[in-house]
Amino acid sequence: MSSRQRRNDSAPQYLDATTLTAWRNVRDAGEVVVSRISAEMENQSGLSLDWYGILLHIYEGGEDGRLPQRELERHLYLSQSGISRMVSKMQEAGLLRREPSPHDRRNVYVVLTDLGRDVFLRATPVHHAAVQRHFGSWLSDDEIASIGRGLQKVLTAEGGSEIQCGEELDRLVTFGQSVLALTSDTVAVSDAILVRDALEPLLLADAARHVTPSAVQDMRAIVARMSTLIDSPEEFFRSDWELHRLLAGYCHNELLRSMYLTLLGTLSSRLDSVVPTTNLTPYLYERLSVHARLVEAVSSGDEDQVAEAAHAHHFTMARTRLVDAPGE
Template identity: 50%
Template sequence: MFSGKGRARRDLDSTRLRAWEVVRDASAQVVRNISRDLDEIAGIPLEWYSVITRLTEAGGTLSQNELLQRSRFSQSGVSRLAKRMEEEGLVERRPSEHDRRNLDVVLTEHGQDVFLRVLAVHHTSVQTHFGSRLSHEEAAALTVLMRKVLDGPEVEEEVTENLEHLLPFGETVLAVTSESTPLRDIAATRQALELPLVLDAAQHMTPPALNDLRAHVLSMSRLIDEPEEFFRADWELHRQIAACCRNDVLRTLYLSLLDAIASHLKHVMLTHNLRQYLYERLAIHARIVDAVASGEPDLVKAAVEAHDYTSSQLYAAKIYADDRLALDS
């Protein structure tokens, strides 16, 4: 029995206890399934992928102490993990420039390539074992509840924007510089042109252009915490794909629509699912590049369909409205 400041709260009831048990068991089950998929399909342990993701988020380098703080491993566990990954060429360990008693863990080019290769596998597995079991509304509600557990119930307030200048964009919301209705039509038209443009580009993609696309997706992975820059990088990737399209009329029209959207961006609204959504978009764009590299029309079509953000615009508007109500209450 706890005592003093560490005494357990006496208001724990059977409902809350059962909720905790379900969260614990569901998490363990999903992690097991994702771990199995990564081992069998990608040939990499989930723990390695987690370390590569943390390093990518940090720009490629973390000290072992920082890695310890951002992971669920013990100090000795992080050290052993980094050593094994170094032996596989995924990371390098170097004396820290800031603390000679510590080591920096640095993601190698091979590690970057593995991250891009495994990213889509990981997200497909998460969707299969977790995302597909939940509706959009259920996933949004679960995110809010779990954020309360992680961060507490306080939410930092954000100034409410003029609703006429908010553009639902996939599962997030963009604040734009003009009335949003024409921009919705522009976004929908641009999305309708995506498939023919990418199919054409895939047939004329050169190896140097493909290498540039892969490097660009990697650079997008470092912008997860800079949403405006992420979206600008997203649109630049599509410009690079469009540059390989030989249909001049299609390419010109597509780029003009894309530029119209990009030129009106003020900033990205902070909805509660934003970071997770950007990771999802990153995986989708990695999938598009892989499909383009394959040159297979069916793979290109499936990737472009996954990229379609217009079908979830109403959901994005609902998410934003729910967030506003939560902040105002």
């Protein structure tokens, strides 16, 4: 039996320098990383990390989007009054509502509203990207697995519950104001969306100089098809990407065309489904209008019209706050 095992079996226990250093690193790294992730979440979504944590627990642990408030207190290690105040603020923001428990008058259920569910799903890719950037990118797979196993032992030994992360949420990526569920490679697809968006004005400007009248008719036909697919969002986006492949074919810059098509393929080949959110239908109508204007701008060959249409199509550089806390 090792000396460390013997120390774990007896009390009081001797605290060696290695253990003390590890504890300080966990404490300090946790504070730094949480601060950075929280700031990024606030900046890009308007949702605090604490609020995201509450939405996460209700979404994953609740039944039909509802969870006893006592369960939140148990999982989040906050006081009853602290949880109550936070839930009240989220209720004011329209993310949650309270319902009396049918089984226990002393307890209430905290319930996700439609807005709360939408905000949570759209904020999840922002959260995951921030975690990867400020935590995962600095560690190897083996180091992450080792840290996860070690800290899980501490949690369970101190009366905490085992943490299970749903794979469904790991597959989400924001696409404009919609949320896509992917088959794999979420980080790669997020990067592909960002780079494709940056290249698109250059590609559209070049395509507008070489597009043919027959190609314009083909593009208008695709837009007309998209108008019939509002209730089939996966097919809507596949038609959207077909339109952009057609446009790319008229770009005479071979390097630009090849890069663009590769990025588009990275996205389209990994689409599993479009997550149903309350804003989805109006958003698809908005994108339909954007693409109709895009086709007409390209067909005109006018550089200013093409630039304006490309700007309207561009959505990854400007982040939209998903929610504003009361009083903001």
